[in-house]
Amino acid sequence: xxxxxxxxxxxxxxxxxxxxxxxxxxxxxxxxxxxxxxxxxxxxxxxxxxxxxxxxxxxxxxxxxxxxxxxxxxxxxxxxxxxxxxxxxxxxxxxxxxxxxxxxxxxxxxxxxxxxxxxxxxxxxxxxxxxxxxxxxxxxxxxxxxxxxxxxxxxxxxxxxxxxxxxxxxxxxxxxxxxxxxxxxxxxxxxxxxxxxxxxxxxxxxxxxxxxxxxxxxxxxxxxxxxxxxxxxxxxxxxxxxxxxxxxxxxxxxxxxxxxxxxxxxxxxxxxxxxxxxxxxxxxxxxxxxxxxxxxxxxxxxxxxxxxxxxxxxxxxxxxxxxxxxxxxxxxxxxxxxxxxxxxxxxxxxxxxxxxxxxxxxxxxxxxxxxxxxxxxxxxxxxxxxxxxxxxxxxxxxxxxxxxxxxxxxxxxxxxxxxxxxxxxxxxxxxxxxxxxxxxxxxxxxxxxxxxxxxxxxxxxxxxxxxxxxxxxxxxxxxxxxxxxxxxxxxxxxxxxxxxxxxxxxxxxxxxxxxxxxxxxxxxxxxxxxxxxxxxxxxxxxxxxxxxxxxxxxxxxxxxxxxxxxxxxxxxxxxxxxxxxxxxxxxxxxxxxxxxxxxxxxxxxxxxxxxxxxxxxxxxxxxxxxxxxxxxxxxxxxxxxxxxxxxxxxxxxx
Numbered sequence: 157x158x159x160x161x162x163x164x165x166x167x168x169x170x171x172x173x174x175x176x177x178x179x180x181x182x183x184x185x186x187x188x189x190x191x192x193x194x195x196x197x198x199x200x201x202x203x204x205x206x207x208x209x210x211x212x213x214x215x216x217x218x219x220x221x222x223x224x225x226x227x228x229x230x231x232x233x234x235x236x237x238x239x240x241x242x243x244x245x246x247x248x249x250x251x252x253x254x255x256x257x258x259x260x261x262x263x264x265x266x267x268x269x270x271x272x273x274x275x276x277x278x279x280x281x282x283x284x285x286x287x288x289x290x291x292x293x294x295x296x297x298x299x300x301x302x303x304x305x306x307x308x309x310x311x312x313x314x315x316x317x318x319x320x321x322x323x324x325x326x327x328x329x330x331x332x333x334x335x336x337x338x339x340x341x342x343x344x345x346x347x348x349x350x351x352x353x354x355x356x357x358x359x360x361x362x363x364x365x366x367x368x369x370x371x372x373x374x375x376x377x378x379x380x381x382x383x384x385x386x387x388x389x390x391x392x393x394x395x396x397x398x399x400x401x402x403x404x405x406x407x408x409x410x411x412x413x414x415x416x417x418x419x420x421x422x423x424x425x426x427x428x429x430x431x432x433x434x435x436x437x438x439x440x441x442x443x444x445x446x447x448x449x450x451x452x453x454x455x456x457x458x459x460x461x462x463x464x465x466x467x468x469x470x471x472x473x474x475x476x477x478x479x480x481x482x483x484x485x486x487x488x489x490x491x492x493x494x495x496x497x498x499x500x501x502x503x504x505x506x507x508x509x510x511x512x513x514x515x516x517x518x519x520x521x522x523x524x525x526x527x528x529x530x531x532x533x534x535x536x537x538x539x540x541x542x543x544x545x546x547x548x549x550x551x552x553x554x555x556x557x558x559x560x561x562x563x564x565x566x567x568x569x570x571x572x573x574x575x576x577x578x579x580x581x582x583x584x585x586x587x588x589x590x591x592x593x594x595x596x597x598x599x600x601x602x603x604x605x606x607x608x609x610x611x612x613x614x615x616x617x618x619x620x621x622x623x624x625x626x627x628x629x630x631x632x633x634x635x636x637x638x639x640x641x642x643x644x645x646x647x648x649x650x651x652x653x654x655x656x657x658x659x660x661x662x663x664x665x666x667x668x669x670x671x672x673x674x675x676x677x678x679x680x681x682x683x684x685x686x687x688x689x690x691x692x693x694x695x696x697x698x699x700x701x702x703x704x705x706x707x708x709x710x711x712x713x714x715x716x717x718x719x720x721x722x723x724x725x726x727x728x729x730x731x732x733x734x735x736x737x738x739x740x741x742x743x744x745x746x747x748x749x750x751x752x753x754x755x756x757x758x759x760x761x762x763x764x765x766x767x768x769x770x771x772x773x774x775x776x777x778x779x780x781x782x783x784x785x786x787x788x789x790x791x792x793x794x795x796x797x798x799x800x801x802x803x804x805x806x807x808x809x810x
Contacts, residue, residue, distance in 0.1 A: 176202060176205065176206075179198055179201060179202055180198075180202060180212070182198060183195045183197075183198030183199050183202070183215070184215065186198065187215060187218075187219055189377075190376070190377030190408045190409055191409075192219050192222055192223055192409060192411070192412075193223075193409075193410065193411045195215070195219050196216060196219050196220065196223075199212050199215055199216035199219065200216065203216065208235065208238075208239045209239070210236050210239040210240035210243060210246065213232050213233065213235050213236030213239060213246070214233065214236050214240075214243065214245060214246045214249060216232050217229045217230075217232040217233035217236060217246075217249055217250070217253060218233075218249045218252075220232060220253070221249065221252050221253045221256060223409075223411055223412060223413060223442060223443065224256070224412075224413040224414065224439075224442060224443030224445070224446055225442065225443060226253045226254075226256035226257045226443075226445050227257065227444070227445065229249075229250075229252075229253035229256070230250065230253045230254060230257065233246055233249055233250040233253055234250065236250075237250060242273060243273075244269075244270040244271075244273040244274040244277055244280065245270070245277075247266045247267070247269050247270040247273065247280070248266070248267065248270040248277070248279055248280045248283060250266045251263040251264070251265075251266030251267040251270065251280065251283055251284075251287070252283060254266060255283075255286075255287050256445065257445055258445075258476075258477070260287050263283075263287050264284060264287055264288070267280045267281070267283050267284035267287065268280075268284065271284070279310075279312060281313070282310065282312045282313040282316045283316075285297070285313075285316045285317070285320060286316045286319070288320075297317065297320050297321070297324075311337055311341040311344030311346050311347050312346055314333055314334065314336065314337030314340075314341070314344075314347060314350075315334075315337065315344075315346045315347055315349070315350040317333050318330040318331070318333040318334045318337070318347075318350050318351075318354065319350055319353070321333060322350075322353065322354055322357065327354055327357055327358060330350075330354050331351070331354050334347055334350055334351045334354065338351070343374050344374070345370075345371040345372075345374040345375035345378050345381065346371075348367045348368070348370045348371035348374065348381075349367070349368065349371045349378065349380060349381045349384070351367045352364040352365075352367035352368045352371065352381070352384060352388075353384070355367060356384070356388065361388055361391060361392055364384075364388055365385065365388050365389070368381050368384055368385040368388060369385065372385065376408055377405075377408040377409055379405060379409055379412045379414045379415050380414065382401060382402060382404070382405030382415060382418075383402070383405070383414050383415060383417075383418040385398075385401050386398040386399075386401045386402040386405075386418050386422060387418065387421075389401060390421070390422060390425060395422060395425050395426050396426070398422050399419070399422045399423070399426065402415055402418050402419045402422060403419070406419065411438075411442055413438075413439040413440075413442040413443035413446055413449065414439075414443075414446075416435045416436070416438045416439035416442070416449070417435070417436060417439040417446060417448045417449045417452060419431075419432075419435040420432045420433070420434075420435035420436030420439065420449065420452040420453075421436075421448075421452055423435060424452060424455060424456060425673070426673075427673050427788060427789075429456050429459065429460075429788050432452060432456055433453060433456050435452075436449045436450075436452035436453045436456075437449070437453060439452075440453065445476055447473040447476055447477045447480060447483060450469045450470065450472050450473045451469075451470065451473055451483065451486065453469050454466040454467075454469040454470045454473075454486065454490065455486075457469060458489070458490055458493065458763075458764060458766070459763035459764060459788075460763070460764065461493075461763075461764035461770075463490045463491070463493035463494035463764070463766070463770065464494050466490040466493075466494075467487060467490040467491050467494060467496070470483060470486055470487045470490055471487070474487065481506050481507075484503050484506035485503070485504070485506055485507050487500075487503045488500050488501070488502075488503035488504040488506070488507075489766040490766070491503060492504070492766055492767075492769065493764065493765075493766030493767075493768070493769065493770065494769075494770055495626060495769045495770040495771075497619075497623060497624050497625060497626070497769070498620075498624050501617075501619055501620035501623075501624070502620070504616065504617075504620070505617070505620075507535075507616065508614060511597040511598075512533075512597055512598045512599070512600060513597060513598075513599045513600070513601070514599045514600040514601030514602075514603075514604055515531070515533070515600050515604065515612050516531065516604055516609050516610050516611050516612045517610075518610060518611040518612070519611070519612060519613060520611045520612065520613040521613075522613075522620075522621035524554075524559040525559075526611050527560070527609075527610040527611030528560060528561045528562075528610060529560065529561055529562045529563075529564070529607060529608055529609045529610050529611070530560050530562070530563045530564070530609070530611050530612065530613065531564050531566065531600070531603065531604065531607075531609045531611070531612035531613075532551075532563065532564065532565040532566060532582075532612075532613060532614075532615050532618070533566055533600075533612055533613065533614045533615060534565075534566040534567050534568065534587045534588075534589070534615055535614050535615055535616050536615075536616060538568055538570070538571065538726075538745050539744065539745045539748055540615075540616065541567055541568055541571055541615065542571070542635070542745060542748045542749065542752065543748065543767070543777055544615040544616055544618055544619065545575065545578075545579075545615075545634065545635070546619075546623070546629065546630045546634060546777055547615075547618035547619055547621070547622045547623065547630070548565075548575075548578075548579050548582070548634065549630055549634060550618075550621075550622040550630075551563060551582075551618065551622075552579065552581050552582070555581055555582070556581070562583060562607065563581070563582045563583070564582070564583045564584075564585060564603070564607050564609060565579075565582045565583070565584050565585070565615075566584075566585050566586075566587050566588065566603070566615075567584055567585075567586070567587055568586075568587050569586040569587065570724060570725070570726040570727075571726055572584050572586065573638075573727045574635055574636075574637075574726065574727055574730055575635075577636050577638070578634060578635045578636045583607065585603055588600065588603070600612075626769050626771065626776050629776045629777055630777075631776070631779045633751070633752055633753055633754040634752055635730060635749070635752035635753055636753070637727075637730045637731040637733070637734040637753055638727060638730075638731050641727070641728060641731035641732075642731045642734045642735050643735075644731075645718070645731055645732045645734075645735040646735040648718070648719075649691075649693070649735055649736070652691045652716060653691065654689065655688075655689035655690050655691055656689065656690045656691070656737045656738075656807055657690075657691050657693060657735075657736050657737050658690060658691070658692055658693065658736060658737055658738050658739065658740055658803070658807065659692075659693050659694075659695040659732070659733060659736045659738070659739040659740070659741070659746060659750070660681070660684075660685075660692045660693065660694060660695060660696070660715060660739075660740050660741070661694075661695040661696050661697070661739070661740075661741040661742060661744050661746035661747075662675055662676050662677070662678060662680075662681060662696060662741075662742055662760070663675035663676070663696070663698075663742050663744070664742055664743060664744040665697070665698055673762060674742070674762045675742045675760070675762070675792075676742075676760065676792035676793070676795075676796060677703075677792070678700070678703045678704065678706075678707050678715070679707060679710070679711065679793075680791075680792040680793045680796055681796055682711060682713065682793070682796070683793070683796045683797045683799075683800045684740065684796050684799055684800040684803060685707075685713045685715065686713065686800075687800055687803065687804060691714075691716060692714075692715045692716065692740075693715070693716045693718060693732070693736060694715050694716065694717050694718070694722070695722060695729065695732075695733070695739065695741065695746045696722065697722040697723045697729075697744075697745075697746075698723070699723070701717060704717060718732055720732060726745075726749075729746075729749060730749050730752075730753060733746070733749050733750050733753060733755060734753045734754075734755065736750075736755060737755075737756075737807055738750065738755055738756040738757060738758070738803075738806065738807045739755060739756075739757040739758070740757070740758045740760065740799065740803055741757060741758070741759060741760065742759070742760050742761075743759060743760075743761060743762075743765060747759050747778065747781050748778055750778075750780065750781070751775075751777075751778035751779065751780045751781055752778075754780065755780060756780045756781075756782075756806055756807060757778070757780055757781040757782070758781070758782055758784055758799060758802055758803050758806055759775070759781050759782065759783045759784065760784060760786070760795075760799055761783050761784065761785045761786065762785075762786050763785065763786075763788075764785070765783060768783060782802060782806055784798055784799050784802045
């Protein structure tokens with residue numbers, strides 16, 4: 157409910173000036189209509205005169221829990237429990253606040269004590285099931301089914317039971333439970349919210365949006381539905397709509413930390429970094445136990461290149477949620493970006509998931525004597541495979557001194573001819589995991605059996621062995637092109653006329669949902685493309701022919717298209733790159749390949765690149781590259797003037 161929905165001309169003070177009873181009723185009304193901050197003020201005022209009034213302590217604690225202030229809620233509700241030890245509702249709400257702090261065992265005890273006091277009260281049983289979902293989802297199902305015996309139409313129980321099935325991966329059963337619940341409670345917002353969560357798991361995001369909008373029709377102040385709807389729209393690149401949704405939610409609950417945190421994430425994606433910082437910091441102050449707001453703040457700090465601040469902020473979040481895998485992975489990039497490689501690679505280990513099967517029993521830790529036949533497991537994207545290959549020279553020394561009889565390297569099939577030419581001491585096999593199909597489990601039994609492998613290590617772990625300082629990073633070219641193909645491309649380039657020949661790749665396949673912010677469009681590159689005596693060659697690997705043709709038609713600017721499948725024929729791309737004078741690229745594999753064969757490159761960067769390791773304007777892994785950052789409020793077309801100047805300076809006169 158927005159402010160316009162309040163009774164006309166009647167403020168809280170005016171309504172409560174008569175008596176404590178009036179103030180209590182007004183505070184409860186504010187609470188029920190979503191004006192939680194106003195309700196908290198009223199409850200606290202009442203407690204000045206009656207500090208141990210149990211019903212007020214109960215409602216104040218509930219309100220604090222609802223805004224994420226769980227520490228304060230636990231303190232207040234503990235007082236309420238002491239004042240009214242037989243009140244099941246107070247114990248139930250105390251369990252919710254304890255659960256919000258991750259104190260699940262204490263929460264379970266609070267819910268169980270509430271059930272013992274009032275066995276027919278369905279909410280504590282449902283909440284007990286909800287907590288069990290987080291620590292043992294399969295154990296929550298009997299408790300939730302039992303609670304339906306007491307209240308067969310309670311929407312909260314149907315929602316919790318469906319969520320339990322969802323947590324165990326039984327989406328069909330979860331959806332069936334919700335369907336039954338909605339047949340009895342068609343206007344229960346919680347059921348529509350849970351249905352949307354199930355549909356999100358199924359990747360049917362349009363259906364999820366419909367369910368979330370229905371939930372908000374029924375409960376306009378439901379913060380979780382508002383946040384989920386905004387995130388749904390963000391996923392579908394509808395960021396303007398996402399911002400509008402979360403701002404409408406904040407009109408109902410301006411101090412809701414979940415909504416403020418969501419707003420911070422949305423504003424980061426629309427490049428409003430100051431707004432993102434403000435919203436995220438507000439959320440962190442209101443709900444210090446939440447991990448998302450500090451993560452948002454760290455993201456902005458990282459963008460500005462202050463990786464030390466980002467790491468410090470993330471450490472606060474990890475103190476509250478030490479098992480949060482995503483936070484540890486983020487922390488690894490902050491620490492590596494700050495040049496703290498030993499700590500960063502240690503955090504980087506959190507990326508590993510124990511999903512794959514058939515791998516050797518021994519995970520190699522870099523020491524000798526752990527096996528004779530080693531598998532290097534591929535991971536991450538193409539660019540990461542190229543980066544991790546910078547460790548192959550050191551790994552080759554390990555093989556040459558006899559620590560292993562054989563090293564088998566799994567790699568993307570498109571990189572295989574390059575790697576086989578550059579590292580003939582290894583055996584290469586095609587990558588098993590198809591990145592386009594997600595991160596599903598892979599069975600390595602056949603490879604392990606065929607090569608009699610007895611130990612393994614992910615490729616991304618190699619830098620932790622060989623690159624623990626900036627000075628320890630290999631800087632010499634380490635990938636060798638096909639010289640016959642280089643000669644063919646050099647002849648073609650000479651046929652384009654005199655002057656410099658520069659490769660251009662203006663965006664990555666990564667971050668496609670933010671490509672308009674992360675990367676320039678081809679028309680944005682006009683100042684670069686107008687450089688005199690310079691021919692630009694497309695290295696864009698996502699079928700950009702239509703854009704190139706439109707640029708020529710509208711602006712009479714030419715980007716030459718090589719007779720080459722840039723997406724599939726990376727061996728040809730490396731040969732073409734070796735024939736060029738240099739490369740201008742976004743944060744893509746194009747500039748990496750330029751460096752690996754000794755060619756200079758300009759990297760067009762949106763924000764700080766963690767791979768620079770705090771070495772100003774440089775990337776130690778790719779020393780021929782120079783970073784030119786786009787400033788936060790700067791349009792790409794304007795940044796391109798500086799990129800064009802840097803290109804002229806870097807590559808010299810044609």
